[in-house]
Amino acid sequence: MTFDGRLFSGITVLAAVAESGSFVRAADALGLSPSGVSRAVSRLEKRIGVRLLDRTTRSQTLTDEGRRLYEAVGPHLTGIEEAASAASGSANVVQGKLRVNVDPFFSRTVLASRLPDFLARHPDLSLELIMRDDVGDLVADGFDLAVRFGPPPAGTLVARKLLDTRIITVASPGYVAAHGRPASPRDVSRHQRIMFYDPVAARPFEWEFHRGKKVMQIPAEGRLLVSDVGAMLGACIAGAGIAQVMEISVEQPLADGLLVDLLPDWPDEKFPLYALFPSRRHPAAKVEAFIAFCRASLAPALPGAGPGAVPPA
DSSP states (O other): OOOOHHHHHHHHHHHHHHSSSSSHHHHHHHHHOHHHHHHHHHHHHOOOOOTOOEEEESOEEOOOOHHHHHHHHHHHHHHHHHHHHHHHHTTOOOOOEEEEEOOOIIIIIIIGHHHHHHHHTTTEEEEEEOSSSOOOTTOOOOOOOOEEEEOSSSOOOOOOOOOOOEEEEEEEEHHHHHHOOOGGGGGGGGEEEEEEETTTTTTEEEEEEETEEEEEEEOOOOOOEEHHHHHHHHHHHTSSSEEEEEEEGGGHHHHHHHSEEEEETTTEEEEEEEEOOOSSOOHHHHHHHHHHHHHHHHHGGTOOTTTTTTOOO
C-alpha cells in the first residue's frame, strides 16, 4: 500500500487547528508559520474536494465534513503518537517540557517548597506551572494536565482524585474572645464573615454545613469579600471575622493556636482536588511523575497519615 505523506501531513495540521481553535496556536504547536498552516489546510481541502474549516478573522472552526474527518482520524493520530513515544522511550522516561494548569492556592501552599526536589529527581524535565482560575481548554491552551479543586468538568478529560479536604469554619482566638463563637450554623449569620469570591459564578461562595446527610445552607453575606486565600487567612487571623476554609490550608495555624475550629461537630463538607488530563490510553511518563509528586506532597494532609503515606489512586 502506498503511503501518501502529503495527505497525512495535511490531516495532522487540520487536527492541530481543530484542537487549538486558531492558525496561530496551531502554528506554534507545529513549528510552522500561520500562513504555512493556512496553506496546508487549503491544500488538504483541494485534495479532498470539500471545505473543512469555516474561517473568520478571529477563529477557525470545523465544518460538518471537517468534524467527521477529524473524529475519524483522531484515534489513529493518538495511536501514532503513542507508538512514537514508546519507540523513543519517552513513554517511560520523564523528559521534555511539562506544562501544568494549576490552582494558585495549591501551588503556593503545597507544591512550591517541594519543587526543588521534584526538579532534582528529573533533570531532563522542564516544568511550567501556570496559575489559572479555571480549567479552560487544556488542549487549545497547550497544557499537559491541570490540578484543580472542585468537581471535574464534564467532557472528555480524565480525572484522578488526589484528595478530599474538609471545609471548616474558623476564627482567631481574639475574635472569639470579643464576639463569642457560634453554637450552631444558624448563628454564623450574626457574626462578621469573610466571604471568598467565586470567579466562575462571579459571586461569593455559598456557606454550607454538613453533618451526615444533613446539610444546612446559610446565605452568602458579609462586609469583607476577598479573592485571594492568603488575604482571607491573614484577615481571619487578624480578627476581621470568621471564614470558611479548606482544612489543608490551615493545619499549621490551627496547630499554632492562631485559629480555632468553630463548629467541629459539623465535619462532613468535603472539597476534592483532581488531576485532569486529556484522554489518552497511556499518559506520558512526565504526567504520571507529576501526579505522583502531587500525591506524595499531599500525604501529610491525609487523615491519620504517617510518614511516607501516599494518597490512594
